[in-house]
Amino acid sequence: MMSRAVLRLSSTPASVHAVRVSENGLVGESHAFRSIWKQIEQVAATDATILLLGETGTGKGLMARAIHERSNRRGGRYVEVHCAALPPTLVESELFGRERGAFTDAISSQLGRFEVASGGTIFLDEIAELSCDVQAKLLRVLQEGTLERLGSPRTIRVDVRIIAATNRNLRDEVRAGRFRQDLFYRLNVFPITLPPLRDRIDDVRLLARHFVESFSKRYGKSIHTIPSALLDELEAYTWPGNIRELEHVIERAIITSRDGLLRLTEPLDVQSSGDLPASTRLIDVEGEHIQRVLGSTAWRIEGEGGAASLLGLKPSTLRSRMLKLGIRRPAR
Numbered sequence: 001m002m003s004r005a006v007l008r009l010s011s012t013p014a015s016v017h018a019v020r021v022s023e024n025g026l027v028g029e030s031h032a033f034r035s036i037w038k039q040i041e042q043v044a045a046t047d048a049t050i051l052l053l054g055e056t057g058t059g060k061g062l063m064a065r066a067i068h069e070r071s072n073r074r075g076g077r078y079v080e081v082h083c084a085a086l087p088p089t090l091v092e093s094e095l096f097g098r099e100r101g102a103f104t105d106a107i108s109s110q111l112g113r114f115e116v117a118s119g120g121t122i123f124l125d126e127i128a129e130l131s132c133d134v135q136a137k138l139l140r141v142l143q144e145g146t147l148e149r150l151g152s153p154r155t156i157r158v159d160v161r162i163i164a165a166t167n168r169n170l171r172d173e174v175r176a177g178r179f180r181q182d183l184f185y186r187l188n189v190f191p192i193t194l195p196p197l198r199d200r201i202d203d204v205r206l207l208a209r210h211f212v213e214s215f216s217k218r219y220g221k222s223i224h225t226i227p228s229a230l231l232d233e234l235e236a237y238t239w240p241g242n243i244r245e246l247e248h249v250i251e252r253a254i255i256t257s258r259d260g261l262l263r264l265t266e267p268l269d270v271q272s273s274g275d276l277p278a279s280t281r282l283i284d285v286e287g288e289h290i291q292r293v294l295g296s297t298a299w300r301i302e303g304e305g306g307a308a309s310l311l312g313l314k315p316s317t318l319r320s321r322m323l324k325l326g327i328r329r330p331a332r
Helices: 031-043 060-069 091-096 132-144 170-175 181-187 201-219 228-236 242-256 278-296 307-311 315-325
Strands: 006-008 050-053 078-082 121-125 146-148 155-157 161-166 190-193 225-227
Touching: 031 060, 031 190, 031 307, 050 060, 050 278, 060 078, 060 121, 060 161, 091 132, 132 146, 132 181, 170 181, 190 278, 201 225, 201 228, 201 242, 225 228, 278 307, 278 315, 307 315
Parallel strands: 050 161, 050 190, 078 121, 121 161
Antiparallel strands: 006 225, 146 155
C-alpha cells in the first residue's frame, strides 16, 4: 500500500485498468496508452501496413513486436532492421539480398531481410534514413510484393507484413524532397502516433515499478521499497528521453541502491529538464504534439482514427485547444 513515506512493491496492486502485455516495458494505464493499445488490437490481426510515429524512446520497437505477436503471422519470423545503422553501401544488399559477385566483396550469395521475413513481419525502424534509391525499391516491394537480389535478374516474390517507424515528420521530409511521396502514402495506411512520456505522466509510477522488478531480477538485487518522494520526483520530470530515459535511470538506481531501498544516483534536474523555460515549456510541447498528431491524420479531427480519438479528447475540446494555441491547418 502507498504510505506517506514509501511505495512497497510487494503490496501495491496494479490498477485494474492497467495494460501489461510484455516483459520488456510495454506497460500503461493512462488514457493515452489505452487509446494506442485499442488501435493495436484493431489492426494487429490484419495484414495492413503500419506506420509508427513518435519521439525517440517512446517504445516504437516494443509496439511493433507486440503487433507481430498478436497477428496471424506470429508463427513466422519477426525481423528488425535499424535503417540508420546500416552502412550506406550495404543497405540494398542487406534489405533485398545479393548474388555472389554482385560487387567486389560479395564472395557468396546472401538472403535479404525481406526474404528472411517472408511469411512474417519486417520492422523498418528509422525508415526516413533510407536513400531515395532504396526507397524506390522498397516501394516496389510494397506495391507488387516482389524484389530482385543485387546481381540477379530473377524476380523473387515475398509475403511480408511491413511495420515502419520514424521520429521525423514524413510530410516535412516529402516537402523537402528527402522522402518519396508515393512511398509515404503506401506506408501511411494505418499510422499510430505514440505519445511522449510527458503526456503519459499517469504511467510513470507503473513503469518505474515494472523496471524496478525487472532490473532487480537481472542484477540479483532485493529492492522492495520506492520512497514516495522519489516517485514524486519522477512524475515532476518531463522525460525528454521518454521511456528509454526512465528505464536507464531506474537501472542505474538499482545497481547502486542497497538495503532494499531505491535511491537515484543523482537528483533529476526538474527545473531544466527541457530546452525551454518551465513557464513556457508545457504549452509549447502541447502545441507541437497536437500538430504532430494532426499531421499523422491528414488533419482529420473527428471519427475513428481521427486526431481527437488519438489524443483521447472530445473533438470540441481539441478544437478549443487548437484555437487557444493558434494551431491552423497549413495552406495547401
